[in-house]
Amino acid sequence: MLQDKAEKNPEIIGFACSYCTFKASEMAGSLRMKYPEGVKLIQVPCSSRVDPAFVIKAIFEGADGVFVAGCHPGDCHFIKGNYFTRRKIAALKEMFDAFSMKDKLRLFWVSAAEARRFIDKVTTMYNEIKERKNVREKN
Amino acid sequence: MLGKKIKNGNIEDTLNRFLKDDQHLVLGFEKGENGVSLRAFKNYLDHYSLLNPIFSTNGALHLRRLFSKGTKIILMLRPCEIRAYIELIKLNQIEREDIIAVSIDCFGALSSKDKTDDIPAEADQLREYFKKTDTMRWACKVCRERRGVVGDAGIRIDRDGLFWAFSYTEKGDSFLSLIEGEPEESRTEMLMSGSEKQDQFQNDMKTFSKDFAKCTMCMNCRDMCPVCYCIDCVFNGDEYLPKGDALLNKILRSGPVQLPQGKELFHFIRMYHVSQTCVGCGACEEACPQGIPLTKYFKGISERLQGMFSYMSGRSFDESIPYLTFLEDELKNAED
Structure with missing residues (x-):
């Protein structure tokens, strides 16, 4: 049947720091670079604003993957926000690992100038999750 | 380590001396008709029990949002309860100034859901009881810290069955000064040793x-x-x-x-x-x-x-x- 053959597209939620990653995504837009439509960005004032509860909620309510993206460590607009993010998200990853679903969560550092890096990271994540999802659907 | 020996149960006298002041409280365990339970003592303390063989709630729960100063409180609780109290201090949920936290060696406990009629509350009997039966709570079986080594002071039991009080902070020293006798070196090994490490948790x-x-x-x-x-x-x-x-x-x-x-x-x-x-x-x-x-x-x-x-x-x-x-x-x- 046609519907079975149609590939399922994953939905990915991204929490993007408004000073770095969200700027990078805007720059990618103005440079007319494309990234998958399944990626939905949520702008947050700082990556440390992301309570891991947001990530867990996104995953349990149907997202196939979640990424949290912020400035490179040391470059935070609020001086030390992303150091806290790093600890929180690393711990959350460890927890996901304990439940064998580590692949659903990623942490990126993307600065405002790195539009290409943003596209690369997001597309790789999207493709990997899509592949895994479609393999799982077939079985 | 320098500590004070507690001669057969005179901890009750010590606490009673402390409670003479109207502004002093003790949070500890009481032997009642229906088994041992947590109780806040004021003025006078009777039927005191050092150990509580039944776990129902964590005592630190009742200390949350305690910010007033001026009332001196001694907590005589299990290590897990003192640890929760310490975490709450770090989260600014308790004002620690007037509280002395004393952790007591714990032999494990029964669940309050189980049949708890024939359980003894004395240290040596309780130890024998848990050796014979396999009714201890799972959380207690895999406990990370059974020893009274957390908080301001600790009460520990050595291999000869003697009770010792040790101080870990300045406030612990003031608790020790309440106990009669001179501090002495404890030479016998303690009954309770550290817990073994558990396997890393993995699930799906x-x-x-x-x-x-x-x-x-x-x-x-x-x-x-x-x-x-x-x-x-x-x-x-x-x-x-x-x-x-x-x-x-x-x-x-x-x-x-x-x-x-x-x-x-x-x-x-x-x-x-x-x-x-x-x-x-x-x-x-x-x-x-x-x-x-x-x-x-x-x-x-x-x-x-x-x-x-x-x-x-x-x-x-x-x-x-x-x-x-x-x-x-x-x-x-x-x-x-």
Whole structure:
């Protein structure tokens, strides 16, 4: 049947720091670079604003993957926000690992100038999750 | 280590001397008709029990949001309760100034859900009892710290069956000064040794879903958890667990849901939120009306996540909770 053959597209939620990653995504837009439509960005004032509860909620309510993206460590607009993010998200990853679903969560550092890096990271994540999802659907 | 010997049960006299002042309180265990229970003593203390062989709630739960100064309180509690108290101090939920926390060697406890009629409350008998039977709570079997080595002071039992009081902080010294006798060197080894390390927790979502399928979302586990302290819990509003109109909107917007909804979400988020502060006391499992093995998950995850930062909840007053601090040069492989 046609519907079975149609590939399922994953939905990915991204929490993007408004000073770095969200700027990078805007720059990618103005440079007319494309990234998958399944990626939905949520702008947050700082990556440390992301309570891991947001990530867990996104995953349990149907997202196939979640990424949290912020400035490179040391470059935070609020001086030390992303150091806290790093600890929180690393711990959350460890927890996901304990439940064998580590692949659903990623942490990126993307600065405002790195539009290409943003596209690369997001597309790789999207493709990997899509592949895994479609393999799982077939079985 | 320098400590004071407590001659057969004179801790009761010591505490009674302390309680003579009207502004002094003792939180400890009382032997009553219906077994041993937690009690706040004022003025006079009777039927005092050093050990409590039954676990029902964590004593630190009652100290949350205690900020007043001027009332001196001595806590005579289990190590897990003192550890929860220390975590709450770090979270600014307790004013520590006038409180002396004394942890007492713990031999484990029975669940308050089990039959608890014939359980003794004396140290040596209790030890024999647990050697003979296998009724100890699971949380106590895999306890990380049974020894009275946390808090301001500790009461420990040595191999000869003698009780010793040791001080760990300045406030502990003031507790020791209440006890009669001169400090002396303890030469005999202590009865209780450190706990063995548990295997790293590993699970999959299938068993998790199966275990939590029984959950009725009563949220007793949250309410009885000593370290789950938020007044405005995220699950109180409509954002995470919509009810009524909000639920209707959600169903119309995103499809059918199982009711009560959000079982896995609730426990997952709570598991993360208490991951660094969980002391593994098992009060959540004690409070669960459905008998879900909550301790297995909460303790397993918290030990794994605390291990990442070489942290142990309630070990000392000075260590900061890992999520509230950072090192610039760490977790190099956190990024994907």
